[in-house]
Amino acid sequence: MPEPPGSGRSPPVRHMNPMAPSCRRPAISSASTTQKTIEMRDFLTAIAGGGKAFPDFREAARIQAVIDAILTAARERAWDEVPA
Numbered sequence: 001m002p003e004p005p006g007s008g009r010s011p012p013v014r015h016m017n018p019m020a021p022s023c024r025r026p027a028i029s030s031a032s033t034t035q036k037t038i039e040m041r042d043f044l045t046a047i048a049g050g051g052k053a054f055p056d057f058r059e060a061a062r063i064q065a066v067i068d069a070i071l072t073a074a075r076e077r078a079w080d081e082v083p084a
Contacts, residue, residue, distance in 0.1 A: 042054070065082055065083055066082055069081065069082045
């Protein structure tokens, strides 16, 4: 039964995690958790000086340029150039 409005609690998310019917948030797969653990390890290793972070700033800027071009193209309903 949903909580009354203004109670500060959200209703359980039953359809997203059938193994835990009273769970109040979506299930997180172990594969997702493992990937985030690997990414965090690599990030912290790079900060500590033991390796190179990926994506680096150059790669991240390129990815952002592509995302910006996609958003512009969708908004204007026309192709948009991605800067080189």
